[in-house]
Amino acid sequence: MAWILVILPLLFGSLSLILRNHRIVWVLLLFGGILHSVITLWVWIRPIEGNSLVFLDPLGMLILTVTSALFLMVVFYSIGYLKNHKERSSLTVGCLFLFLAAMSLVSVSADMGLLWVAVEATTLASAPLIYFHKNHQSLEAAWKYLLICSVGIALALMGNIFLSYAGGDSIEGLYIPDLLQNANRLDPRWLKVAFILFLVGYGTKMGLAPLHSWLPDAHSEAPSMVSALLSGSLLNCAFLGILRAFGILRLSGLEEWGGNILILFGVSSLIMAALFLIQQTDFKRMLAYSSVEHMGILALGIGVGGLAGTGALLHLINHSLAKSFMFLVAGNILVFYQTKNIDSVTGLIQKTPKTAFLWMAGFLAIAGSPPFGLFMSEWIILKGLIDSEQWVLIIVYLLALFIVFASIAKYIISMTFSDSSPTVEESKGSFRRNEPLWMWVPPFLLASVTLILGLYVPQALLSFLSAIFPGMGGI
Amino acid sequence: MDDILLNLVVVIILLSNIRLLNTSRxxxxxxxxxxxxxxxxxxxxxxxxxRFQLTLVFITLITVTIKGVILPRLLNRSMQQAGVIREEEPFVGPTSSLLIGLFLLSLSFWITSTLRSSLPEGLSFIPVLALFTVFNGLFLIVSRKKAITQVIGYLTLENGVYAFGAALAVDHPFLVELGVLLDVWVGVFIMGIAIYHINREFDHIDTDKLSTLKH
Structure with a gap:
């Protein structure tokens, strides 16, 4: 049953690549996106049995649900977007489906080896999407993405080899429940090496500094709906690889050692992102660095554990929602202004009020201010940090969040409210731009969910999240 | 007989790594x-x-065909299409590369020595050489400019990972080795296409010219 989540998009993807007619392909995209999310919902209602290769545990379900929901929103956006790029519809939709198939496989993998194959598949499926615009910059971005992530993935494979060697004769294969059950029988020396390799390998893909160098390029050059998926779903999938390895490490009694390494990567990502955000000229790169920052927060929260761990998982949901809607809105701005330069975008509020409204809301969301969900989860992580009395970490965390807030505020406020006098051509026609439904409804829906999660976090969600890692602590 | 063969393998891996380091052709x-x-x-x-098994022979045949025949041919074709036969000015020249290679080799000895007590007997120097090959591949990727030499570096890295797999994870060979094959096969195939595009777009395959995207 769990295979359907993978096979369905695979089938739709192949169909879109074969049938080159753009109308048929759009229908396929709409139908496939809806079907995938319906099945995901169904799996929640009727839990299904796993087998030796695929299963659905709470952690996998979390990542799968986020991915499926975002994909559905991206579907609506893409159909509008692709109306202006009819000739690229077939390839784009095909790759989007293959990308979805690979990401679903990551979430349902019950075997570290299969998980690895799936993460590799996400790279290959998304590289053509980054090269969508077929110009120098996008080629450069796709090349960097392929090479850097392939190197990362090769190191993660070494992690798998070492992990299976750490199991020795007592554990057959890399079946995750088996590994968790027999975690204390793993040879700690090899397990440590394996964890570092997983962290470096999947961390490259997740964008943890200093391994993040591909991320700003790929996110800024890809078309916006792809950036939304890259940032909102792909980074989570890579993080899932790290979380699986960390789960094994926890049960083998190396939690503190592993946690400290995660904290190290988390802090370096926070600092690096904050520093790079101070001087940005490109608003999509700004969003990309903000992703690096949030990935740092996730690693930090999980590393500290306890309440901060629960907060980090909540933050994962919030970040995915907020960042993907920001990328979709950034895509609108790019369509209207034909530039990614922050200084060239002026007077959003006059020209495109709906987009401007969403852009401001998104700023509050990704900068982690109330009333949005990211404030809530960042607050819970802070509470977790205070509980564990990590004072240095608290100072770094707050300082980085403050710098990020101030820098993003500077850019977004100037883009939204700066005066813009109509140019000659503009004054001939209407100054206000037309904003079709596809441009603002999907981001609006995502923003609403983030807002709801900021106003009220259901207790059921919190207890679900805190149960993912045994003993992580609730609120 | 076994020992002689194994030592021969070790020497060939070592020499091929050194050759990769100190040539620019x-x-x-x-x-x-x-x-x-x-x-x-x-x-x-x-x-x-x-432990002679048919599956082992099968995997070996496929791997050798891909790693030893198909991929080199693909690389050759890319090279001819791009019209480059020399790595003109690498970030690190051949002589200094060789010195760095020696350093990497000793580093591999040092790292594996801390884990040696738990390594299986009779592997000889395979883990050391595997790690050296991995380091060598990483070094080639960062120190060379041409896209095609970076792909060669990536292949070297993959070779190293594969050697680790062969030495340590023989009890579950399938997933690991099929994984490597998928990786090499599809990865390099797509990189080949990318090289083709870079070549066509830029009239060269220097990746250091790919620097419009700065922070």
């Missing part, structure tokens, strides 16, 4: 990486001769 690099592919591809059979 791309055809030579391709030949070196092909020879390395042959030797490392047949490693599972050499190491586990006594």
């Amino acid at each position: 791309i055809p030579v690099m391709i030949v070196s990486v092909a020879i390395q592919g042959w030797v490392i591809g047949s490693l599972p059979l050499v190491l586990h001769w006594e």
Whole structure:
């Protein structure tokens, strides 16, 4: 049953690549996106049995649900977007489906080896999407993405080899429940090496500094709906690889050692992102660095554990929602202004009020201010940090969040409210731009969910999240 | 007999790595990486001769064909299409590369020595050489400019990972080795296409010219 989540998009993807007619392909995209999310919902209602290769545990379900929901929103956006790029519809939709198939496989993998194959598949499926615009910059971005992530993935494979060697004769294969059950029988020396390799390998893909160098390029050059998926779903999938390895490490009694390494990567990502955000000229790169920052927060929260761990998982949901809607809105701005330069975008509020409204809301969301969900989860992580009395970490965390807030505020406020006098051509026609439904409804829906999660976090969600890692602590 | 064969394998891996480091001629690099592919591809059979199985022979045949024949041919074709046969001005020249290579080799000895007590007997220097090959691949990727030499570096890295797999994870060979094959096969195939595009777009395959995207 769990295979359907993978096979369905695979089938739709192949169909879109074969049938080159753009109308048929759009229908396929709409139908496939809806079907995938319906099945995901169904799996929640009727839990299904796993087998030796695929299963659905709470952690996998979390990542799968986020991915499926975002994909559905991206579907609506893409159909509008692709109306202006009819000739690229077939390839784009095909790759989007293959990308979805690979990401679903990551979430349902019950075997570290299969998980690895799936993460590799996400790279290959998304590289053509980054090269969508077929110009120098996008080629450069796709090349960097392929090479850097392939190197990362090769190191993660070494992690798998070492992990299976750490199991020795007592554990057959890399079946995750088996590994968790027999975690204390793993040879700690090899397990440590394996964890570092997983962290470096999947961390490259997740964008943890200093391994993040591909991320700003790929996110800024890809078309916006792809950036939304890259940032909102792909980074989570890579993080899932790290979380699986960390789960094994926890049960083998190396939690503190592993946690400290995660904290190290988390802090370096926070600092690096904050520093790079101070001087940005490109608003999509700004969003990309903000992703690096949030990935740092996730690693930090999980590393500290306890309440901060629960907060980090909540933050994962919030970040995915907020960042993907920001990328979709950034895509609108790019369509209207034909530039990614922050200084060239002026007077959003006059020209495109709906987009401007969403852009401001998104700023509050990704900068982690109330009333949005990211404030809530960042607050819970802070509470977790205070509980564990990590004072240095608290100072770094707050300082980085403050710098990020101030820098993003500077850019977004100037883009939204700066005066813009109509140019000659503009004054001939209407100054206000037309904003079709596809441009603002999907981001609006995502923003609403983030807002709801900021106003009220259901207790059921919190207890679900805190149960993912045994003993992580609730609120 | 076994020992002689194993030592021969070790020496060939070492020499191919050194050759990769101290040459700037791309055809030579391709030949070196092909020879390395042959030797490392047949490693599972050499190491586990006594556990002779048909699947082992099968995997070895496929790996050697891909690593030793198909990929080098693909690289050769890319090279001819791009019209580059020399790595003109690498970030690190051949002589200094060789010195760094020696450093990497001793680093590999040092790292594996801390884990040696838990390594299986009779592997000889395979883990050391595997780690050296991995480091070597990483070094080639960061120190060379041309897209094609970076792909060769990536292949070297993959060879190293494969050698680790052959030495350590023979009990569950399938997933690991199929994984490597998928990786190499599809990864390099797509990189080949990318090289083709870079070549067509830029009239060169220097990746350091790919620097419009700065922070």
